[in-house]
Amino acid sequence: MEGFDLSAILGNPEYAALIRHGLWFTFIVFIGSWLLAMSLGIVLLVLRQIPGPIADRLVGAYVSYHRNVPTLVQLMLWYFGVSALLPTALQFWLSDHNGGVIFAVIALGLVQAAYFSEDMRSGLRSIPAGQGEAAKALGHGHVSAMRYVMMPQAIRNALPALINHTVSLFKNSSLAMAIGVAELTHAVQEVQNLSFRVFEAYTIATVLYLAISLVLMAIGAALQARAARKGGR
Amino acid sequence: MLGDIVTIVRDNWLLLLVGQFPAGPLGGLVATLILSVLSIVLAFPVGMLIALARLSKSPFLLWPSTVLVYVARGVPLLMLIFWVYFAVPLLLGNRIPGFLAMLITLVIYEGCFLSEIIRGGIVALGRGQMEAARSLGHSYMGAMAWVILPQALYNMIPSILSQFVSTIKETTLGYVINVPELTFAANQINNQLLTQPFQVFFILAIIYFIVCWSLTRVAVLIERRISNKRSGRGGTVSEATVRALTAEP
Numbered sequence: 369m370e371g372f373d374l375s376a377i378l379g380n381p382e383y384a385a386l387i388r389h390g391l392w393f394t395f396i397v398f399i400g401s402w403l404l405a406m407s408l409g410i411v412l413l414v415l416r417q418i419p420g421p422i423a424d425r426l427v428g429a430y431v432s433y434h435r436n437v438p439t440l441v442q443l444m445l446w447y448f449g450v451s452a453l454l455p456t457a458l459q460f461w462l463s464d465h466n467g468g469v470i471f472a473v474i475a476l477g478l479v480q481a482a483y484f485s486e487d488m489r490s491g492l493r494s495i496p497a498g499q500g501e502a503a504k505a506l507g508h509g510h511v512s513a514m515r516y517v518m519m520p521q522a523i524r525n526a527l528p529a530l531i532n533h534t535v536s537l538f539k540n541s542s543l544a545m546a547i548g549v550a551e552l553t554h555a556v557q558e559v560q561n562l563s564f565r566v567f568e569a570y571t572i573a574t575v576l577y578l579a580i581s582l583v584l585m586a587i588g589a590a591l592q593a594r595a596a597r598k599g600g601r
Numbered sequence: 602m603l604g605d606i607v608t609i610v611r612d613n614w615l616l617l618l619v620g621q622f623p624a625g626p627l628g629g630l631v632a633t634l635i636l637s638v639l640s641i642v643l644a645f646p647v648g649m650l651i652a653l654a655r656l657s658k659s660p661f662l663l664w665p666s667t668v669l670v671y672v673a674r675g676v677p678l679l680m681l682i683f684w685v686y687f688a689v690p691l692l693l694g695n696r697i698p699g700f701l702a703m704l705i706t707l708v709i710y711e712g713c714f715l716s717e718i719i720r721g722g723i724v725a726l727g728r729g730q731m732e733a734a735r736s737l738g739h740s741y742m743g744a745m746a747w748v749i750l751p752q753a754l755y756n757m758i759p760s761i762l763s764q765f766v767s768t769i770k771e772t773t774l775g776y777v778i779n780v781p782e783l784t785f786a787a788n789q790i791n792n793q794l795l796t797q798p799f800q801v802f803f804i805l806a807i808i809y810f811i812v813c814w815s816l817t818r819v820a821v822l823i824e825r826r827i828s829n830k831r832s833g834r835g836g837t838v839s840e841a842t843v844r845a846l847t848a849e850p
Contacts, residue, residue: 535675
């Protein structure tokens, strides 16, 4: 083993490019699946508000499936399983167009949607029913009472859980390497194999992951502080 | 499709259950469960120590434990697995088996998450308990051991159980370093069949679902029981039953 030398990797244009590229793919997978998860999470939340047991049961089954099956298994099911059921032409198109990234975004997004919708639902449940009744007495319709009275308070209560799950989604983006996406973890494995500098490669990736997670946590703390200020009025 | 699934399960149930066991290493669902149970059992004392360090006033305990918890919360588990499996053996001079690497990683990782649960449980108990125990002549550690922890741990049983479910789900990452467990077994089957990946991974998902869902249900039931007991209803179940039985129809 040589001495610990980060510049052996960061100073090498080939390795640095691999890591930059990996970081970029990590962001694509993270942002893409976050957007999918948030929009689907809101749809699931709205579906659960429909009176009657059918929508409630269906969304409940969706949530329960996605919370009890490991994320890695869901990634494999989509990447190896669902892709094999698609028409051949589409399969070829996908393998030409970074199919791994697309399936990673879908799988991670669908899993996280279950968590996000539950976070928002428990936020909503913590608002007393009197709030909705008061809003209706003041002339709000159901939708506008939700939009202007219930949801702003629900989101405020759900913020800590939403932030935690956002950070874990970011961490889970590393699982995409198992289906061949060239994200950060995949990239440092490659750098490590090429350079034989295991400690340096892992140190760089660990510091990058930790720094981004801490930034996400700090943004979350700032959002919470802002919500607390607004809520205090 | 359904026929394929039945056939695959019928032909490979032993591989899914115990891997190649008598002929090779123990694998499959049994290995997944052994790995999960060992991890959570060993992670528990680690989590307890980290929680106590995080609550202590000494900076020599507080700082390292806080850094450790933030690293575990901020770095992907996969990255930690690579550290233990690829980097640490370079220092030690010889490779360690995947199962052991996975166990060590999970003990550290889960220990950090359990420490947050334990710390939360201790803080939620309120300061009055500690102050009362101290004023009755307990030392700090004595009060922790005899007054605080017994109550806090009892309240935490549901959270610890759901952390166990997370651990089962996290053992799947062992697949990346070739630990013979359930996900590994499913990939072996898929590599033999080649033509039915959806069916194979669907079976895999269903097995995990059954195991984790049942444990989640148990956690919910225990949680309900504990909160009943805490609110005073559980302790007087007989009273409520008696009233219901004796009430006029």
